[in-house]
Amino acid sequence: MSIKKLSKDVFKSFVDALIASDQQVIGVKEKVQAKGNRFAFDNLQSADQLRLDYDITLLPPKKYMLPQDETLLTFKVAGESKSKIDNSKLILIGVHPYDMIAINQMDELFSQDQQDNHYMTRRKNITIIACDVATPSKNVFASSMGTATVESGFDILLTDIGDAYVAQAGTDKGEKLLAKASGAVNASDDDLAKRKAIQDKNKDALNKHKLNCKPSDLPGLLEKAYDHPVWEEKAKTCYSCGSCNTTCPTCYCFDVQDQVNWDLKTGQRERSWDGCLLENFANVAGDHNFRKPREARFRHRLYRKGKYVPTKIGGQIACVGCGRCINGCIPDIANPVAVYNRILEDIKPD
Ligand code: SF4
Ligand code: SF4
Incomplete structure (x- = not known):
């Protein structure tokens, strides 16, 4: 799978092009609140709204695979019923590693035993562009749980290395999407070393609470x-x-x-x-x-x-x-x- 480098301008154009396509694009936005601003996953209208430097979102991205409320089927009291499956496609940008690992766990749970077609159909139609944490939140303890970085589940994983993002494709879907980022170049050894330094640091730095056992x-x-x-x-x-x-x-x-x-x-x-x-x-x-x-x-x-x-x-x-x-x-x-x-x-x- 490819690992590319996208300058911040190239990334912005890439996101704007996704927004202009026929798919819904969700990203992390800052929400103005009386008790201080917070971050939340929401529809993006422009790449300028995207905040990949966020610390934590109010709700996790699970709401896109498992909505707070949904209709599973409609029925006639006399007997007939019709399953209601949501087939809409969306791109989710800015999923942190610990949230990606939570999604990976839910994928496993919802595909076991009696597979949940409502969850699995939504999940199949979601393209996930994850990102390494840039700003640790005040109560994160992913370092203790081994979830500060992620190896799988994402379609693309971004790491902010300062003047650019390193973008790693994780699936064929991600590879095809990344190929559309015009102006992206292959990541150099220096870019990969910067990425590794950030990921290594996060493995220790997301540690606001320390679990005293494995x-x-x-x-x-x-x-x-x-x-x-x-x-x-x-x-x-x-x-x-x-x-x-x-x-x-x-x-x-x-x-x-x-x-x-x-x-x-x-x-x-x-x-x-x-x-x-x-x-x-x-x-x-x-x-x-x-x-x-x-x-x-x-x-x-x-x-x-x-x-x-x-x-x-x-x-x-x-x-x-x-x-x-x-x-x-x-x-x-x-x-x-x-x-x-x-x-x-x-x-x-x-
Ligand atoms: S543990 Fe805290 S957040 Fe959970 S139900 Fe009780 S009061 Fe609410
Ligand atoms: S810290 Fe653990 S238990 Fe608490 S919300 Fe996050 S995943 Fe759930």
């Missing part, structure tokens, strides 16, 4: 921590707001409901994000809630990240260290590193 120790540690006091210690100030779930790039739980229209003859099946910290997440028929205590819900989230999901994806830990849950938690209890390190004070990994 990520691979977590499943074994949690095996012994089910009754640890940390769950109650932390959960007693939890608002059950669900922010730690909704902002997380690896949380993918959803609720499905059938909505019957006013004609009582037709309807649609809707899917929307759900979260294990929300009080009614585990409510089932008969109004029985099998995970009602806050500490049980709090524990479940950390067990999913560190023990349950890893068993489905070859041992990968389902926390990529983005730090969004820490940013969004008002009582400051959601930090997975703080929880795991608290357990490590009492229990040693095998």
Whole structure:
């Protein structure tokens, strides 16, 4: 696969040409907010709006593969149903390595067992132009989780080396797209050395919280921590707001409901994000809630990240260290590193 160098002007023209094509182009934009500006993935109207120097986006890019709300099918109460598949194509620019790894995990999960055609069709139609982190965010800990850089999943990976971007194609789709960047040249050994220096630095620099064990120790540690006091210690100030779930790039739980229209003859099946910290997440028929205590819900989230999901994806830990849950938690209890390190004070990994 090619590795090219695009001057900043060449890159800008490349992005403007993509925007002028018939595909939707999403990138990271700065959002003006009362409490200071933040970054978010949004439609790009011009390359000037793109901010690849961002620290963290409010929501992860999972919303393009798994929207907050979607219609899965429409039906007639008499019996017929028609699946609703979104076939639109889009280009996503500026996905950080930890978010790319979260997408890779979701790809694996949604293609297992009963493949989720809604997710997989969207994913197939998304071209991802990832980028190495230029500005570490205040709570990132990707260095601890081994997710500060990424090797696969992207179609193109960009690294800002100062006056230019190094752009590596990761797939045939990315190779074809990169070939359209007129003015791109082959990256030199010097360019590649600059890129390696940035990636090596990020492996240590995205470390605002330090996990006191190897990520691979977590499943074994949690095996012994089910009754640890940390769950109650932390959960007693939890608002059950669900922010730690909704902002997380690896949380993918959803609720499905059938909505019957006013004609009582037709309807649609809707899917929307759900979260294990929300009080009614585990409510089932008969109004029985099998995970009602806050500490049980709090524990479940950390067990999913560190023990349950890893068993489905070859041992990968389902926390990529983005730090969004820490940013969004008002009582400051959601930090997975703080929880795991608290357990490590009492229990040693095998
Ligand atoms: S963000 Fe914090 S307060 Fe809200 S549900 Fe998560 S842990 Fe509880
Ligand atoms: S648990 Fe928190 S830090 Fe880990 S991936 Fe989810 S939002 Fe990011």
